Amino acid sequence: MVLVVVFGVALLIAVLLSGLAARTVLSTSFLFLVGGALVSDGFLGLIHITPDSDIVSVTADLALFAVLFTDGMHVSFPKLRENWRNPARALALGMPLAFVGMALITHYLVGLDWTTSFLVGAVLAPTDPVFASAIVGRKEVPSKLRQLLNVESGINDGLALPVVLVLIAAAGPTSGHAEASLGKIALELVLGLVFGLVLPFVVIELVRFRLLGAEPKLQPLLPLAIGVTLYALCHLTHANPYLAAFSAGAVLTARSLEAKEAFEPLGEMLAELAKFAALLVFGALLTPQLFGDLSFGGYVAVVLAIVLIRPASLLLSLVGTRFTRQEKLVAAWFGPKGFASVVYGLLVLQAGIPQGEEAFTLIAVCIAFSIIAHSSTDVPIARLFKVEDIAGIPGDESAPVPARDTR
Numbered sequence: 001m002v003l004v005v006v007f008g009v010a011l012l013i014a015v016l017l018s019g020l021a022a023r024t025v026l027s028t029s030f031l032f033l034v035g036g037a038l039v040s041d042g043f044l045g046l047i048h049i050t051p052d053s054d055i056v057s058v059t060a061d062l063a064l065f066a067v068l069f070t071d072g073m074h075v076s077f078p079k080l081r082e083n084w085r086n087p088a089r090a091l092a093l094g095m096p097l098a099f100v101g102m103a104l105i106t107h108y109l110v111g112l113d114w115t116t117s118f119l120v121g122a123v124l125a126p127t128d129p130v131f132a133s134a135i136v137g138r139k140e141v142p143s144k145l146r147q148l149l150n151v152e153s154g155i156n157d158g159l160a161l162p163v164v165l166v167l168i169a170a171a172g173p174t175s176g177h178a179e180a181s182l183g184k185i186a187l188e189l190v191l192g193l194v195f196g197l198v199l200p201f202v203v204i205e206l207v208r209f210r211l212l213g214a215e216p217k218l219q220p221l222l223p224l225a226i227g228v229t230l231y232a233l234c235h236l237t238h239a240n241p242y243l244a245a246f247s248a249g250a251v252l253t254a255r256s257l258e259a260k261e262a263f264e265p266l267g268e269m270l271a272e273l274a275k276f277a278a279l280l281v282f283g284a285l286l287t288p289q290l291f292g293d294l295s296f297g298g299y300v301a302v303v304l305a306i307v308l309i310r311p312a313s314l315l316l317s318l319v320g321t322r323f324t325r326q327e328k329l330v331a332a333w334f335g336p337k338g339f340a341s342v343v344y345g346l347l348v349l350q351a352g353i354p355q356g357e358e359a360f361t362l363i364a365v366c367i368a369f370s371i372i373a374h375s376s377t378d379v380p381i382a383r384l385f386k387v388e389d390i391a392g393i394p395g396d397e398s399a400p401v402p403a404r405d406t407r
Contacts, residue, residue, distance in 0.1 A: 010035040036283020063278035064339035066271040072249020087151040094317035101309040109297035119167040128338020157340040158243040192240030196247030223263035310335035336374035
């Protein structure tokens, strides 16, 4: 119950400061991260959470599912068919370059073996747009840039997961059974995709029957029911819930724009709450001991991952595109590590591989630094695109209501 009280107080403070946060380098994501750290064993000792606590994996899992479900709803297939080349470049070239680059600096600077180094690279390859909402959620920012960041981050989670699972199998005690693990991983991904495509399609078709359908005030609960059912179904069958969530959100939008529009305000708020809860719990893991366990080479690797590996890999993938220089630099900078990396890092820690704890320490510090760096720079960078009124604040009648979450 102490954790609930801490979350409630942190939420209250975040709401009261959200107007200030939306217009400055302060961010609500950072507030929850710091709040979790302050109440942990490393400081005030109000809550006691370890990386193997169930609440850590559950909150991160729910947050990632919720974020991917709502992100999927922002995918426009007509627009994607017209502008698929840029996201494809980022996923097919930029992501592998970041993966390999991170593996190289992990091996040579941190000293992890090659398999574990590539595992760290795979965990940190996915990006998350929720820590750059002033960019991806503003119409003043060019649509092709917003679409690049949204589509890339929505799909790269699912692409990284099989690589993470295969490398865990190769690095762990059961490495001799990697081929069997590969078949199991493929089955889980296929099941997740099938569930994500079929369930919302069937439900939307049922709604179109004359005797069925939701009354207006209950319409937002239809996509919510689909999401809850899908989440439970995936965990009961061991299907991949993240691929299912993103594909279900996309199908829901494609089949029923009305359902998407009815659910969007509720869905965004639920995703925000799940995100804040996960950040609070993750912040509780960021104890002074964890930061002290990372070597100097590890800190150098973290900095390089944020300021060199991601920017260089994406800039190379965008060579020859019609992005302006400013747009390329913004896209290259915003490669924050988010909930996918948190969940995959926990998988690494809980797998019992020989260098799992060292790998998790590097991953956790990198995620923390990334959240701070990216969530505190989206507002200043958004102003480069003439985004003057970042959020609608009471008393400021000229300020528009933001299209996405409030950082």
